[in-house]
Amino acid sequence: DAMVIQNPRYQVTQFGKPVTLSCSQTLNHNVMYWYQQKSSQAPKLLFHYYDKDFNNEADTPDNFQSRRPNTSFCFLDIRSPGLGDAAMYLCATSRDGGNQYFGPGTRLLVL
Amino acid sequence: AQSVxxxxxxxxxSExxxxxxxxxxxxSYSPSLFWYVQxxxxxxxxxxxxxxxxTLVKGINGFEAEFKKSETSxxxxxxxxxxxxxxxxFCVVRLVAGNNRKLIWGLGTSLAVNP
Known part of the structure; x- marks a missing residue:
């Protein structure tokens, strides 16, 4: 089945230690999104790639970066995680900004 | 501005x-609206x-939603x-601005089902 895959499902890191979350998709969608979702809140868009064009949300901290080496893969890099960055991170894809298909998420814990 | x-x-x-x-x-114009479940x-x-x-949309698991423009619901x-x-x-509206298409999310409704 075509899908959006996120690895790992759970990630534990230390305060200030860089961490990378991974997303891959077999849908061949040209748009990929990263969301942050904290407990009992709606997902918050961090940034998205429309093809190779990177679109950062105005309020996304500089601590968060992203890479998209090819159509199928997209990475979320957190350069110096703080305690406030503990959250569920959701990857989504779409075709030309249409319906978004979500992965299962990676839950990040910062110690 | 679009919001939900x-x-x-x-x-x-109750069940x-x-x-x-x-x-x-x-x-400000005809929206695209979604319901997501988590x-x-x-x-x-x-x-x-x-x-x-x-205007009456049927979804998965027996859910449906009705778009009512007069009530913006x-x-x-x-x-x-x-x-x-x-x-x-989550109720969601899609914002379209040029090539930028992103979702505007509601704050969510937690549904509890009691036996």
């Missing part, structure tokens, strides 16, 4: 009774969407709740 308001942060129903989750939207510790799943076709309903429906539900 979910009128109830928490709804509790077998109807479900109503309320959503109002604000949009079960505990799981990703988001699209329940249904409205994109200017039929897109309420989600189900005739008979099942225990497995307990989850968080």
């Amino acid at each position: 308001t979910q009128l109830d942060s928490h709804v509790s129903v 077998g009774t109807p479900v109503l989750l309320r959503c109002n939207y604000s949009s 079960h505990p510790n799981k990703g988001l799943q699209l329940l249904l969407k409205y994109t200017s076709a039929a 897109f309420h989600l309903t189900k005739p008979s709740a099942h225990m497995s429906d307990a989850a968080e539900y």
Whole structure:
């Protein structure tokens, strides 16, 4: 089945230690999104790639970066995680900004 | 500006009774509207969407929603709740600005289903 895959499902890191979350998709969608979702809140868009064009949300901290080496893969890099960055991170894809298909998420814990 | 308001942060129903989750939207033009469901510790799943076709939209798992332009509403309903429906539900409007298409999320409604 075509899908959006996120690895790992759970990630534990230390305060200030860089961490990378991974997303891959077999849908061949040209748009990929990263969301942050904290407990009992709606997902918050961090940034998205429309093809190779990177679109950062105005309020996304500089601590968060992203890479998209090819159509199928997209990475979320957190350069110096703080305690406030503990959250569920959701990857989504779409075709030309249409319906978004979500992965299962990676839950990040910062110690 | 586009926005979406979910009128109830928490709804509790008994199994077998109807479900109503309320959503109002604000949009300067004809919106695309969605309902997503999120079960505990799981990703988001699209329940249904409205994109200017039929105003009554049927989704998965017996859910449906009716787009009412005069009331700027897109309420989600189900005739008979099942225990497995307990989850968080998000009403979403899609913002379109040039090539930028992003989702504007409601704050969510937590649905509890009691036996």
